[in-house]
Amino acid sequence: GAGVSQSPSNKVTEKGKDVELRCDPISGHTALYWYRQRLGQGLEFLIYFQGNSAPDKSGLPSDRFSAERTGESVSTLTIQRTQQEDSAVYLCASGSYYTFGSGTRLTVV
Amino acid sequence: KNQVEQSPQSLIILEGKNCTLQCNYTVSPFSNLRWYKQDTGRGPVSLTIMTFSENTKSNGRYTATLDADTKQSSLHITASQLSDSASYICVDHGGSQGNLIFGKGTKLSVKP
Numbered sequence: 001g002a003g004v005s006q007s008p009s010n011k012v013t014e015k016g017k018d019v020e021l022r023c024d025p026i027s028g029h030t031a032l033y034w035y036r037q038r039l040g041q042g043l044e045f046l047i048y049f050q051g052n053s054a055p056d057k058s059g060l061p062s063d064r065f066s067a068e069r070t071g072e073s074v075s076t077l078t079i080q081r082t083q084q085e086d087s088a089v090y091l092c093a094s095g096s097y098y099t100f101g102s103g104t105r106l107t108v109v
Numbered sequence: 110k111n112q113v114e115q116s117p118q119s120l121i122i123l124e125g126k127n128c129t130l131q132c133n134y135t136v137s138p139f140s141n142l143r144w145y146k147q148d149t150g151r152g153p154v155s156l157t158i159m160t161f162s163e164n165t166k167s168n169g170r171y172t173a174t175l176d177a178d179t180k181q182s183s184l185h186i187t188a189s190q191l192s193d194s195a196s197y198i199c200v201d202h203g204g205s206q207g208n209l210i211f212g213k214g215t216k217l218s219v220k221p
Binding site: 004035040041042043044045091093097098099100101102103105 | 113143150151152153154155158198209211212213214
């Protein structure tokens with residue numbers, strides 16, 4: 001596609017539930033990144049994919065967070081047993097110039 | 110600790126006026142220093158990317174400067190428009206993949 005697409009754009013979930021966030025990068029981009037942006041804060045790095053491999057997952061805050069990428073394309077960020085502190089905008093970017101999607105706003109109630 | 114600090118935190122200006130946003134960074138040497146514009150509810154959009162050897166780069170009404178000696182960058186917006194209202198984020202790219210250090214941004218409001 002023409003840009004990075006993320007879905008859903010908004011997600012409200014109950015504490016303790018699992019959520020899956022999806023990122024469709026720009027076609028042909030082998031690099032894909034996930035970031036988290038809490039209200040009023042800067043972006044925090046979560047994980048980086050090169051192809052389907054994740055050489056840097058140092059930013060994942062706990063073992064409740066995981067991500068995968070298939071076909072050197074779509075990536076899914078999964079948060080298990082969500083907590084209120086997980087509430088944030090989750091942003092995906094692709095390519096060496098870091099083209100960002102519009103993000104998924106996650107609210108845990 | 111690698112940090113990017115931006116000032117001011119927020120700024121209100123009248124349409125048509127100029128403004129300058131500041132950024133101090135710590136990672137050096139770095140791969141590049143970037144400025145992004147983030148509209149409310151949207152992802153950041155790149156405005157400028159400067160390498161270590163560049164000291165100024167323009168993108169329309171946006172001009173970024175870089176002083177590698179003092180580890181400072183600025184973003185100057187000329188003849189502001191209402192659509193310039195957004196957060197402007199300074200980003201230090203330390204060189205390795207994924208190693209972007211984001212400032213918290215300056216929230217700019219342009220009033221008619």
